[in-house]
Amino acid sequence: MPARLACPDCGETYADRWRCTCGAPLSFASTPRPDGPAPDASSFDARRGLWAFDGFLPVERRVTLGEGFTPLVDAPAWDVTFKLEYVSPTGSFKDRGAATVVSRAVELGVDRLIEDSSGNAGTAVATYAARAGLDADIYVPASVMDGKRRAIAATGARVREVPGDREAVATACRDAVTAGEGWYASHAWNPAFFAGTATFGIELAAQRDWSVPDAVVVPLGHGTLLLGAYRGFRALVEAGWTDELPQLLAVQATGYAPVADDRDGGTTGHNDLADGIQVREPVRRGAIDTALDTTDGDAIAVSEATVETALADLRDAGFGVEPTAAVGLAGLRAYRDRGILDSDADVVVPLTGRAK
Numbered sequence: 001m002p003a004r005l006a007c008p009d010c011g012e013t014y015a016d017r018w019r020c021t022c023g024a025p026l027s028f029a030s031t032p033r034p035d036g037p038a039p040d041a042s043s044f045d046a047r048r049g050l051w052a053f054d055g056f057l058p059v060e061r062r063v064t065l066g067e068g069f070t071p072l073v074d075a076p077a078w079d080v081t082f083k084l085e086y087v088s089p090t091g092s093f094k095d096r097g098a099a100t101v102v103s104r105a106v107e108l109g110v111d112r113l114i115e116d117s118s119g120n121a122g123t124a125v126a127t128y129a130a131r132a133g134l135d136a137d138i139y140v141p142a143s144v145m146d147g148k149r150r151a152i153a154a155t156g157a158r159v160r161e162v163p164g165d166r167e168a169v170a171t172a173c174r175d176a177v178t179a180g181e182g183w184y185a186s187h188a189w190n191p192a193f194f195a196g197t198a199t200f201g202i203e204l205a206a207q208r209d210w211s212v213p214d215a216v217v218v219p220l221g222h223g224t225l226l227l228g229a230y231r232g233f234r235a236l237v238e239a240g241w242t243d244e245l246p247q248l249l250a251v252q253a254t255g256y257a258p259v260a261d262d263r264d265g266g267t268t269g270h271n272d273l274a275d276g277i278q279v280r281e282p283v284r285r286g287a288i289d290t291a292l293d294t295t296d297g298d299a300i301a302v303s304e305a306t307v308e309t310a311l312a313d314l315r316d317a318g319f320g321v322e323p324t325a326a327v328g329l330a331g332l333r334a335y336r337d338r339g340i341l342d343s344d345a346d347v348v349v350p351l352t353g354r355a356k
Contacts, residue, residue, distance in 0.1 A: 098128040
């Protein structure tokens, strides 16, 4: 039977719903934890991808394309380790959430999915829906990059272009969900998506023989990866497999930086290069603040110019990433310049999406 959902604000529970009647985003009512001490990390079968960690997952494996176990690569030029999420099946970390959210849709007997996205989440959900034999409608901004539009359409999904900003797209999508046109496979609202991105933290620790880095520097839009990482690391602590959480350091784009602006003062200018994190009102803002506060983390905003420089540096070094993925390196440099990260700190930066 599919796991039940619960509202962390009012306590109401549901068999399934895209948000609580009180308006809050939902979580799983309970999440499994494996018994016993941490096994040898080498005992996990990388061929199973993120499903190797199914002892932590509240969703059964129904749909997969081999996502997970992305490489960890040392980058001495920057004294950092990159986790190459961009080598995922559709080219971004969003495949983790797509695998679990579409698997839950299959558990529930859903036949049509709806998602709103600037590109990567839509591509991932559409691709995994096709893998499962489900129909999908993906709502995108009319200004979406051509490569991302083509990638979504290539799956057979219907691409619904909406004029205006990301919030206009989200509103149009939610109106369609309310009208009964499909099941909301949202990377911002659906807790099954975050169950998938939580495997980022679990997997990273396993690849390091159950040690966690001093810090993880993560691009932040709706918080899909930051919250996933936090929940994954926290799950390991709850299971007794690790004993600490890494510092989570978020990086937003100037002009779209509500979390950073509140913590670091207002920013000027607009970073329109990092299109994947152009979010002014994160759905799970309270959870983002909790994750940052609990890990002694922080949030900063980076300019378009610094991301452009970081992108060029990464591509020159052989990392074929999209602009939003370069936000992590730009943020790493900013955190070091401010003295928030020591030069010898053990830091991991996920490279989140492939160049389209």
